[in-house]
Amino acid sequence: MSEPRVRVLKHDGIVVLELNAPPANTYSYEMMRELDDAVLAARFDPDVHVIVLRGAGEKFFCAGADIRMLTDADPTYKYYFCLHANETLNRLEQTPKLVIAALNGHTVGGGLEVALAADLRIARRGGGKIGLPEVHLGVLPGTGGTQRLARLLGKARSLELMVGGRNFDFDEARELGIVQQVFDGDDFDEQVLEYARQFVPPGKAGKAVGLIKRAVQSGLEASFSEGLALERELQQQLFQSEDAKEGLAAYVEKRAPQFKGR
Numbered sequence: 001m002s003e004p005r006v007r008v009l010k011h012d013g014i015v016v017l018e019l020n021a022p023p024a025n026t027y028s029y030e031m032m033r034e035l036d037d038a039v040l041a042a043r044f045d046p047d048v049h050v051i052v053l054r055g056a057g058e059k060f061f062c063a064g065a066d067i068r069m070l071t072d073a074d075p076t077y078k079y080y081f082c083l084h085a086n087e088t089l090n091r092l093e094q095t096p097k098l099v100i101a102a103l104n105g106h107t108v109g110g111g112l113e114v115a116l117a118a119d120l121r122i123a124r125r126g127g128g129k130i131g132l133p134e135v136h137l138g139v140l141p142g143t144g145g146t147q148r149l150a151r152l153l154g155k156a157r158s159l160e161l162m163v164g165g166r167n168f169d170f171d172e173a174r175e176l177g178i179v180q181q182v183f184d185g186d187d188f189d190e191q192v193l194e195y196a197r198q199f200v201p202p203g204k205a206g207k208a209v210g211l212i213k214r215a216v217q218s219g220l221e222a223s224f225s226e227g228l229a230l231e232r233e234l235q236q237q238l239f240q241s242e243d244a245k246e247g248l249a250a251y252v253e254k255r256a257p258q259f260k261g262r
Contacts, residue, residue, distance in 0.1 A: 005031040006038050007056065011193055013049045013200035013261070015042045019114075020056040024063035027110060029081055036088045043095045049206035049261050050196045051095070053118055054102040054189075055111075059128065061103045064110025065143070085110075085143045089117035094217065096210035098199050102192040103127065103179065108167055109134055112178075113141055116148040119213060121179045122195060123170035124188040130178065131167035151220070153177060205243035206261035 005028070007018040017038050019025040027035075042048045055061040065085070092099055101107075101118035106128035113132070115121050123130070132141045132149065140146060141162060149158040153176060161176075173179040183191045199209050211234045219227030238244050242262045250257035 004034060006034040008038050008041075010048070012197075013047065013206070014052055014193060014196045015045070015048045015050075016052045016054060016193075017042075018054055018056050019062050021066075022057060024060045024106070025055040025057070025111070026063050026066040027085070027114070028066050028069060029084060032085050032088045036091060039088070039092050039095055042097060043091075046261065048097060049200040049209065051092075051097050051099045052102055052192060052196055053092075053099065053114070054104050054192070058105055060105040060111070061101070061107040061128070062111030062114055063106060063108055064113070067137075082142050089114060089144055093117045093119075094214075096214050098196075098209050098213055100192065100196055102188070103130065103170065104188055106130075108132075109141070110143050110145075113143040113145040113148070116152065116178075117144065120181075121173075122181045122183065122192055123173065123179045125170060125182045125184050127170065127188070129167040130170060130173045131165070132162050133165040133167055135163055135165040149178075201243075201259040201261045202257075203259070205241075205247060205257075205259040207241050207243050208238055211238060 003020060005020055007020050009016040009018065017035065019027065019031065021027065021031060039051070042051050098120070099118040101115040101121045103115060103121060103123040104127055105124070107115055107130045109132060112130055132145050134141050134145075141149070146162065149162065152158070157176070170179055170182050174182050181195065185191065198204060200206055215227070215231050215234050219230055222230065243259045246259060247257045
């Protein structure tokens with residue numbers, strides 16, 4: 001039986017999805033299919049509250065699409081490959097579970113585009129380079145990179161990075177706002193899990209975390225008034241949840257809440 005292209009590992013409310021295509025964890029149509037299935041499974045698993053995405057090994061998070069595949073394939077295949085990859089990343093972005101990209105190594109080209117579909121990005125200091133160098137191949141970041149980076153950094157800064165095609169280190173990525181945290185040390189995986197644990201029950205209301213994500217993600221794509229309407233709708237759902245009842249009761253009783261993610 002062949003090795004899975006996406007390994008799935010569970011840790012008490014957290015599921016780790018590991019891109020597994022050595023040496024550089026480049027993605028293919030088959031990997032995107034497996035990632036799609038894994039995200040869907042996590043989406044409907046009530047015991048999963050946070051998704052962590054990382055690359056297998058220590059050198060690469062992901063180096064983007066398999067260039068040999070893009071070189072050999074006909075234009076129609078390339079178009080549908082990009083379409084499917086975009087659909088998979090949209091699913092990752094829209095799922096009501098917090099998604100953390102753990103950048104354990106080089107995160108370039110399509111690899112950064114995958115990471116941009118996550119909600120938060122955590123990197124290992126000195127672990128590698130990050131950037132969107134597609135311009136050097138005569139193409140553009142075609143798996144959502146032009147749109148997500150511009151929404152994250154604004155027009156001028158994102159344009160400068162993409163048309164320049166420069167790769168840079170994770171500390172600069174943090175200064176730019178692409179990466180939220182840069183961790184030191186050899187225990188990066190455990191540091192990422194410890195970071196992720198702060199968003200899962202019983203310490204944090206996982207349902208509220210997911211709906212906060214949905215309010216922000218969907219609200220930013222709508223008008224301000226539509227965003228407020230969505231916020232009210234999601235708040236009403238939370239008022240009816242077990243976690244909200246527990247959180248309000250714990251506040252009144254002056255004790256730490258014990259959330260269940262329901």
